[in-house]
Amino acid sequence: MIISMRPHATKQEVDYVCERIGEFGYKVHSIVGEERVVIGVVGVGDVTQCLESLEATPGVEKAMRISAPYKFVSKEFRQDRTRIRVGRAEIGGDSFITMAGPCSVESEKQIMETAEAVAEAGATILRGGAFKPRTSPYDFQGMEGAGLKLLAKAREATGLAIVTEVMSDSDVDLVAEYADILQIGARNMQNFALLKKLGRCGRPVMLKRGLSATIKELLMSAEYVVAHGNSDVMLCERGIRTFETATRNTCDISAVPVLNELTHLPVILDPSHAVGKRSLVPPIARAAVAVGADGMIVEVHPCPEKAVSDGAQSLTIEGFRKMMHELEGYIALWKESRQEELVLA
Amino acid sequence: MIISMRPHATKQEVDYVCERIGEFGYKVHSIVGEERVVIGVVGVGDVTQCLESLEATPGVEKAMRISAPYKFVSKEFRQDRTRIRVGRAEIGGDSFITMAGPCSVESEKQIMETAEAVAEAGATILRGGAFKPRTSPYDFQGMEGAGLKLLAKAREATGLAIVTEVMSDSDVDLVAEYADILQIGARNMQNFALLKKLGRCGRPVMLKRGLSATIKELLMSAEYVVAHGNSDVMLCERGIRTFETATRNTCDISAVPVLNELTHLPVILDPSHAVGKRSLVPPIARAAVAVGADGMIVEVHPCPEKAVSDGAQSLTIEGFRKMMHELEGYIALWKESRQEELVLA
């Protein structure tokens, strides 16, 4: 920790801060500066508690931590990538993973048709919402249990693994019964009751970044799940909220390499929610591969204009096929660089 | 609804859109423009569904709703202010309401001492967290049930009503047993499972605005609670996340008059979380009164530097007293303008 005192803080204030540091079990390593005093602190203890306390102490301007606030998810804790196997897919491994499917499960016909089509085009994981977080209470809220059953049926028919959202700790057990990956939506990234429950759900978790969550906060939420017992966590960049309205969200493409530097967890990109518009999905999918994501999750619907939700950003089946074909060259380059990485390690 | 077609959309595309509008039970009222066609739609039905569907239809550029997406919380639904009575306070009524207390309930001594002091200085509602949403899994997570009991004890001793946070639908019943107002934190503003449960909790609800939630989304979340059966909802502006880092958040002071134009629900301002720094709380509290909020919620701690959370933004008891004294003139002006409003109505 580094404690920066206000300019002209009194000697008494500095002394009191040093005393408090001692009370927290830390050691004052050194005191720098004349006009403006800065205190270096070393040792091991409850950093957050100590920082918050010092920030509230007279004469202190800022108390900063130097070390990262997360442990298990950090690259320092584990050097090689976490690989998560679900069905025939391995996320974080040697293949770029495609998850595809409709925003909402709507009917057996819809989900079966989509599942077969996306499997054929190269996806290995089927997405589809049974519990839907909707801004308005008057909008379609999902097929819930019935939707989960349809997803399971689609898995049986196609061999695709299933990723689907869970919105409350009360539903975790139910969803875990059917899904291969439990998805946490952007609005629930800091639903800590839910995160804790996921630590004991026995399934891999895909954690979507909150609309205005920093990368550090995303990692802290992943740390919740891991610290509560579940280390199979993948992260998902799905666009953040900014002032720009030309796209639904702003795709923070740099989050992928930033996360690759900070964590060993796999990173998935969601071009559909990032841009919110069908025609922009393929270029962002190309960028996702090029930037080094471990996979992507894309919305596909047999008839987007009749979708109950997110139609505008859903690819048609034909559009998805075309995109997957177009991505082949990029995915070949992706594989090359993964292999080089392994050789170098 | 207004449907704006892409420039040079074909006649066929326009015809198909009109056909779809009919299928949703709406009526095409008129078609404007030559080079760029705009379609006016009238009638009553599932607007969201229709908008989403049309946005996904070939040739359509944008589908916009004209009416507000919320009903019960709108000023059009109810002209006069909603008044919510808890203990000796009436929120939305003729008095500016002060809620005050520590971030977290830490011990009996701490909460009793604070409760007595804030009551004496003019607060009528005691705040204090028993369930704490913390970014890190390693931080203090609250006293939970034991904390609720201490709050109840403080209520008994002082007559203050209690506002405290609930973080999961699983905890609503427990918290409702002790609290007078259930607070929904910023990170849970779109925890829809929780919002639905609050509709049947039998207690007033204070809904805090999410870090990056628009005012419209805040109203939609309030609509969830009201539509599920509970019309005693108050809204709380607590700062939004922006690029500015000089303050913890950016206090969107204009949200107060904007909400006063759109809704009949009371609006509370939280200067402590908005700014994150003790010395900035009093000027923002003055602004809260001047701008016409119905009340404020402020963090106060007998010894902020020893607080387990939010010490830097907590007022000391002495600081709170001083601020309340300073606010008297502003609150007198506030009352005058409320009385004028009643006379005019």
Place this chain on the structure above:
Amino acid sequence: MIISMRPHATKQEVDYVCERIGEFGYKVHSIVGEERVVIGVVGVGDVTQCLESLEATPGVEKAMRISAPYKFVSKEFRQDRTRIRVGRAEIGGDSFITMAGPCSVESEKQIMETAEAVAEAGATILRGGAFKPRTSPYDFQGMEGAGLKLLAKAREATGLAIVTEVMSDSDVDLVAEYADILQIGARNMQNFALLKKLGRCGRPVMLKRGLSATIKELLMSAEYVVAHGNSDVMLCERGIRTFETATRNTCDISAVPVLNELTHLPVILDPSHAVGKRSLVPPIARAAVAVGADGMIVEVHPCPEKAVSDGAQSLTIEGFRKMMHELEGYIALWKESRQEELVLA
């Protein structure tokens, strides 16, 4: 300065950083931490240069400055408020200052009528744009020289001082001939050629905060003007750009007390641009007084619906009068607290 090394930086890397610190004329004061090394640096020199250089050096994670990057505008440089006298107004002094007038100067009739009305209602400074920064090249660009002459005429008739915008260093001399205060618009806050020229313009300057400028950057731009020879600078908060679209911008009300802690320069609030909507101007004006701004700048037009620009946010003359009347109580409280401040100092 504090230099934080990457975890596991080599001893060689640390040594090299220390060597570089020496080359910049600084002294390594102490080295903290084992696993992650942090270096404390003292001395006087070109901080920015040194920081940038170190951030580019292998093994370094972050190089942070502790001292503020501005000097002349800081509270440490000067304790008491800067007072700027123009006409019969003193900004930063014992009176809350009101600047009012139309967005654009449109005609003699319009500016004279407005000037007389706002003077009568209590304004002491007249605003009015002769050079207009417009997003579109097809919009009205201002009356330029002719507009300046009309402003001078209005000054003569009413005794109001004049504040008007200058958009290019090439126009500074011309505008300075007519205006009492040169206004720098939000889009030009970091037009450094212009800022340098203002250092030698011989007139007070009102510097508006950029749409996405931090408070620190605003102070750095003020520092440009002062460092180039002109210490009569006032700052203006006019709303920042965020994701919220219910208002034109988001009024960062906390910027006022933050600036009051950091600088001795006067701070003006612009409710009109902050909110963009007439009905929201009066509550924000009340908040401006309550929060402790030195004054406000408000748009007023005799017939807003016929204004060539910003009609939606302009008050009518009647509306302005009503607002000024309503503010009286708040301004009385403002004066009281300024007097207390002087007594305490």
Place this chain on the structure above:
Amino acid sequence: MIISMRPHATKQEVDYVCERIGEFGYKVHSIVGEERVVIGVVGVGDVTQCLESLEATPGVEKAMRISAPYKFVSKEFRQDRTRIRVGRAEIGGDSFITMAGPCSVESEKQIMETAEAVAEAGATILRGGAFKPRTSPYDFQGMEGAGLKLLAKAREATGLAIVTEVMSDSDVDLVAEYADILQIGARNMQNFALLKKLGRCGRPVMLKRGLSATIKELLMSAEYVVAHGNSDVMLCERGIRTFETATRNTCDISAVPVLNELTHLPVILDPSHAVGKRSLVPPIARAAVAVGADGMIVEVHPCPEKAVSDGAQSLTIEGFRKMMHELEGYIALWKESRQEELVLA
């Protein structure tokens, strides 16, 4: 235009709005809705003026334009891509363009060495700042005229074309004498005096997006240059300002395909400023190629740790070479899709 009235606007208010529409030379095409009236407007005239005026008119809630506010830069004005030839590079054509070089021109040795190295590695345009926009008045402000001369010398030696920044309309003539492309920095994107001057500078212009400028505002600024006589404009995405601090800015990668849908002007991506950190530049450069940008501009310095500015984000010469080599496969795919585009057109 679409004019949406407030709920329960009176018939008189609607009639007056219709009258005003007529005064602006427009025609009311139709009036939709009962409870909430919406007016469709057709015709040709001064849209902005009419919109602003109507928004200020009693009873009006919102006045929206349907058509884009720009003309010359729109895809509707010109279908095929604008191609701009400078030196041996054609921007917007059949090759992905690389502009590379130091942030600032510092010395003859530095610029010559960099120029030769980047030319050899595949760049065709040399970047280098002679006039430097710096947040602090105490930072290095550029070599100005002397820097321009060194750039010209580097061009002579290597055949690279030169792109360099101009910060004021007063300097346009001087810079245009030496540069092949005049760069407008993010902070000057809405320096309208400068934009107007660029319309008559006789050189291609590269317009960088402002830190908080929307895509629409970027296009409007380009429209300024084109409308004032210069159609050789390229746009540059260089990251926008958001709440995320893990990167210097947030690279809005979607801006590239969004711009490709809206305009015929070439789009360049600046990975260096977008991320602000050397190690993140190569993945973002790959994304730039994959997403379909026309080129990129990258900072390269022979010794980044001794650079006078932006060292942390500058690639070393060796790092640049490696990146260019790695990009070859991606650029081959880029060329394929450009050729397909031509075949399809």
